[in-house]
Amino acid sequence: MHTTNKGWKRLLVGALGLFLAAAAQARGYDEIRKAGKIVIASEGQYAPFNHFENNKLTGFEIELAELVAKKMGLAVEWKALGFDALLAGLNQGRWDLVIASHGVTQERARAVTFTEPHYCSGGIVVSKNPALRAAKDLAGKSVAVQTGSSYMQQLSKLPGLKEVKNFPQDTDARTAMLSGRLDAWVTDRFVAKAAAKSQPAAGLQVGELIFVERIAAAVGKGNTPLAQAYNQALREVFADGSYAALSQRYFGEDVRCK
Structure with a gap:
């Protein structure tokens, strides 16, 4: 198909608009709280942190996220897919949070907002x-x-x-x-x-x-209210002993960052 320069500009503007619209679909914390459900993505291929047992997604990070979401008063809808697509999906609004053993790096922090770390390794x-x-x-x-x-x-x-x-x-x-x-x-x-x-x-x-x-969960870039709410709930899980019990069950030690 042949297209004029003006036509190409319209296509580029249209593509940019679609990209911005996709990025704008990322839900804020108020919207998530009103819905009563948070959509969390993980890989499901990284035992013992996230993996499948009898077609059920489980693992240390999966159970931890469930504990944190409960503190936040939210149900969890899980998504599982390839590791290299997880962070990109945050800013496209495909899910609200990712927990999949992402190490905190400067490069990643330019693209997403990390929560406080949930373990060090x-x-x-x-x-x-x-x-x-x-x-x-x-x-x-x-x-x-x-x-x-x-x-x-x-x-x-x-x-x-x-x-x-x-x-x-x-x-x-x-x-x-x-x-x-x-x-x-x-x-x-x-x-x-x-x-x-x-x-x-x-x-x-x-x-x-x-x-x-340091390993942390991530939310869309700039979604600070959601990150802050998650961090507060994570601190409560640290404080009430449930994190220590979960960590001991999986690893025989407390793996939180010292």
Whole structure:
């Protein structure tokens, strides 16, 4: 189709209008409170934080968000989809909040508003080779990570890596390492421990942390009232002992940021 310059301008203005309209659909806290329901998105592929058991979305973050929403007086409608699409959907108004083990980074904070962190963790080296334990051991090696995770950025700071290959799901990265296609896998330390426990015959060697990060939920950029309401409810969950009980059940320790 041939289009004049004026026609192209009209198309561009129309496209911009659609984008702004989509962005404007993000619900504020008053609207959410009136509806009595918050729409929360997660991945569902990152055990023990968020995963499916018998077609039911569950995990530490799922249960935690349910506790927080209850404090807010809200029911939860869950959405599950690919990790790299989660934050983009916030500013399109597709859901109100995301909880999926996102590490707080400056780059992400330019696009979304983070809540206060609900746990602290970090990337850890996992391999079938017991000699690969620390960041220095990865020189000349190929490493698997998940697409859209902060691990890709962190690994880019390490000198001498042969290759960093990313995969749509963290479980895909683990499978690639186990199959011998790559030398190591970098993932969250609690994910690594859970994987080693669930696959004792796989010979997973869990090494050392290569960085530490604060993990938080996120809302649309500038949706401060919702973030503040969530933070207040999260503090109440911290204070009443329910967070500590949940954390002990999943990890045998309190994983909140010290």
